[in-house]
Amino acid sequence: MDFxxxxxxxxAVAGARELQDREVVAVGLGLPVVASFLAKxxxxxxxxxxxxxxxxxxxxxxxxxxxxxxxxxxRANVLSSFVDILGEVLHRGRxxxxxxxxxxxxxxxxxxxxxxxxxxxxxxxMIGSGxxxxxxxxxxxxxxxxxxxxxxxxKAISFITSPGFLTGGDSRLKAGLAGGxxxxxxxxxxxxxxxxxxxxMLTSVHPGITLQDVLGTMGFSPVVxxxxxxxxxxxxxxxxxxxxxxxxxxxxxxKD
Amino acid sequence: MSKLTTLTEAVAxxxxxxxxxxxxxxxxxxxxxxxxxxxxQGIKNLTISQCVGAxxxxxxxxxxxxxxxxxxxxxxDRFGRLNCVNRGIEDGSLTVEEYSSLSVAFRYLAxxxxxxxxxxxxxxxxxxxxxxxxxxxxxxANITDPFTGEDWxxxxxxxxxxxxxxxxxxxxxxxxxxxxxxxDNTEQVRASKRTIxxxxxxxxxxxxxQNPERTVIPGxxxxxxxxxPYAAHPTxxxxxxxxxxxxxxxxxxATRTPESFQVYxxxxxxxxxxxxxxxxxxxxxxxxxxxxxxxxxxx
Numbered sequence: 001m002d003f004x005x006x007x008x009x010x011x012a013v014a015g016a017r018e019l020q021d022r023e024v025v026a027v028g029l030g031l032p033v034v035a036s037f038l039a040k041x042x043x044x045x046x047x048x049x050x051x052x053x054x055x056x057x058x059x060x061x062x063x064x065x066x067x068x069x070x071x072x073x074x075r076a077n078v079l080s081s082f083v084d085i086l087g088e089v090l091h092r093g094r095x096x097x098x099x100x101x102x103x104x105x106x107x108x109x110x111x112x113x114x115x116x117x118x119x120x121x122x123x124x125x126m127i128g129s130g131x132x133x134x135x136x137x138x139x140x141x142x143x144x145x146x147x148x149x150x151x152x153x154x155k156a157i158s159f160i161t162s163p164g165f166l167t168g169g170d171s172r173l174k175a176g177l178a179g180g181x182x183x184x185x186x187x188x189x190x191x192x193x194x195x196x197x198x199x200x201m202l203t204s205v206h207p208g209i210t211l212q213d214v215l216g217t218m219g220f221s222p223v224v225x226x227x228x229x230x231x232x233x234x235x236x237x238x239x240x241x242x243x244x245x246x247x248x249x250x251x252x253x254x255k256d
Numbered sequence: 257m258s259k260l261t262t263l264t265e266a267v268a269x270x271x272x273x274x275x276x277x278x279x280x281x282x283x284x285x286x287x288x289x290x291x292x293x294x295x296x297q298g299i300k301n302l303t304i305s306q307c308v309g310a311x312x313x314x315x316x317x318x319x320x321x322x323x324x325x326x327x328x329x330x331x332x333d334r335f336g337r338l339n340c341v342n343r344g345i346e347d348g349s350l351t352v353e354e355y356s357s358l359s360v361a362f363r364y365l366a367x368x369x370x371x372x373x374x375x376x377x378x379x380x381x382x383x384x385x386x387x388x389x390x391x392x393x394x395x396x397a398n399i400t401d402p403f404t405g406e407d408w409x410x411x412x413x414x415x416x417x418x419x420x421x422x423x424x425x426x427x428x429x430x431x432x433x434x435x436x437x438x439x440d441n442t443e444q445v446r447a448s449k450r451t452i453x454x455x456x457x458x459x460x461x462x463x464x465x466q467n468p469e470r471t472v473i474p475g476x477x478x479x480x481x482x483x484x485p486y487a488a489h490p491t492x493x494x495x496x497x498x499x500x501x502x503x504x505x506x507x508x509x510a511t512r513t514p515e516s517f518q519v520y521x522x523x524x525x526x527x528x529x530x531x532x533x534x535x536x537x538x539x540x541x542x543x544x545x546x547x548x549x550x551x552x553x554x555x
Contacts, residue, residue, distance in 0.1 A: 029331075029333075051437075052357055053281055053308070053437045053439040054437030054438055054439055055437055061553075062553075064333075065283075065333045065334035065335065065499075065501075066282060066283075066331075066333025066334050067282070067333070068281050068282035068283045068284040068310075068333050068491075068492075069283075069284075069333065069492075069499070069555075070284070070436065070492060070494050070498075070549075070553075070554050070555035071553075071555060073436065073437065073494075073554070074553060074554065074555075079436050079437045079438075080437060080438065081361075081437065081438045081439055081440065081441075081442060081443075082307055082357055082358060082361035082439050082440050082443075083361050083362075083365055083440075083442075083443060086357060086358040086361065087358060087361065087362070087365075090358070091358065091376070091377055091378075113329070114329070114354070114383070114384075119383070119387075123346065124342070124346065125341075125342040125345040125346055126337065126342070127329050127330065127331040127337060127338075128309075128327075128328065128329020128330065128354055129328055129329040129354075129355070129356040129357065129384060130308055130328060130329045130330065130356070130357050131328075131356065131357040131358065132329075132356070133356035133359075133378050133379060133382055133384060134356045134357060134358040134359075134378045137377055137378045137379070137380060137382075138377055138378065159383045160381070160382045160383045160384075161329075161382060161383070161384065162382065163380065163381040163382050166381045171381075172381065175380045175381040176377070176380050176406065176407060176408075177377070177380055177381065251334060
């Protein structure tokens with residue numbers, strides 16, 4: 001290999017690869033913004049990006065500090081409202097992919113962004129749902145992207161903000177929800193979900209990472225198939241786009 | 257009919273204990289000058305609602321003006337969390353009804369339409385629903401769809417006493433333009449009993465009539481119109497001015513403890529007589545000029 005990439009860059013590239021041309025994608029805060037802009041500028045030019053507050057298909061030239069930053073609304077096709085985006089597009093069933101970050105995820109892909117600690121005792125309140133619960137409830141599939149740490153990949157999370165497969169099996173369907181998480185992308189590996197039990201299932205391990213690195217740093221045991229391939233590394237062009245065009249100020253990619 | 261008045265008069269029309277819907281979203285189009293004046297006038301026991309918690313709510317909560325917050329979570333984007341809101345939730349001093357963005361938007365929509373409840377797909381299976389159902393007089397219930405027999409969560413409408421909306425331009429009657437995304441603002445106005453419009457600039461009745469398709473808020477919903485430039489500072493107003501990154505960072509630092517926040521309040525709220533003195537305090541025209549939006553970029 002004749003170039004370097006960081007774990008964050010690999011995560012963003014892996015996220016981008018999950019998105020297909022012509023899909024409608026509801027994008028949450030953080031790394032999903034970078035991954036979806038990367039997909040749009042490479043293999044998925046006809047993908048439609050949605051931001052919950054009322055933005056359809058923006059073409060930013062500057063990286064912003066979040067969804068409230070006019071930088072990420074720049075050159076949008078539509079500037080409208082929550083009822084339009086989360087209601088008439090998402091709730092109506094027209095969103096193919098929800099793309100979310102999180103603080104904690106459990107083995108069924110349930111996501112916590114609300115609080116850390118004991119909700120009935122001592123806890124720290126964080127950002128809460130925003131549109132995340134709506135997106136996880138209504139999108140045809142959901143991609144989750146987050147750091148691979150034992151305190152984040154937990155057997156029991158402090159609070160279910162956004163539903164994954166709830167308690168596994170058909171519990172999500174019984175709650176009246178279709179869809180569900182399709183991928184969890186971390187800085188060590190990519191997971192999917194077992195078709196019946198809906199437990200997280202190892203899909204690939206990132207180059208340079210061992211199986212022990214993956215399993216030893218999570219709070220539950222995922223399903224591990226006999227053969228686990230390596231994640232495809234980023235191309236030089238993808239890394240260049242992230243560094244020079246999408247996130248030149250390292251607002252999202254961190255300093256790693 | 258002209259409803260043009262001063263910020264002081266408009267704020268004086270708010271009763272203690274009122275339910276206010278605020279137009280902010282994180283760090284954009286927040287009703288900051290309004291919030292600072294509410295604090296100066298000592299109006300307390302408020303209920304605040306907005307789909308995504310923003311800097312205007314956080315300031316009011318931190319100043320002790322708010323008893324109850326109805327929101328869908330929120331932050332100051334990359335600058336940080338809503339420290340005052342979070343502290344209030346953690347120590348129990350703030351009553352909070354916490355939803356998702358769309359749940360609050362649907363509650364406003366139901367209020368705007370005058371319907372008794374609204375079904376929603378969201379919240380199912382989540383601890384948000386568990387928490388909401390545990391509340392006394394919960395605003396969430398379940399109902400059987402009379403046509404299909406399916407079970408659906410339903411939400412009670414939100415009917416705020418006053419919506420306060422920060423806009424780019426309005427006429428004296430309150431017909432107002434909002435440039436850029438409107439998040440929950442159109443539904444907030446229509447669900448509320450009345451609306452206070454705070455406009456960056458006043459335009460003529462003729463300017464409105466030349467571009468009626470731009471009117472997002474019809475004057476018939478509006479009780480007071482206030483013309484006040486930079487009234488959302490330090491948050492942004494699309495096509496008018498950018499957010500003030502240094503001032504938002506200073507706010508985030510100040511909100512880390514109640515003691516440091518009191519210093520902030522003394523400096524930027526109680527230590528100034530009005531909005532004009534505030535603008536001088538943060539650097540005056542020279543500083544504000546550096547925040548002016550580029551007409552092409554909008555920021």
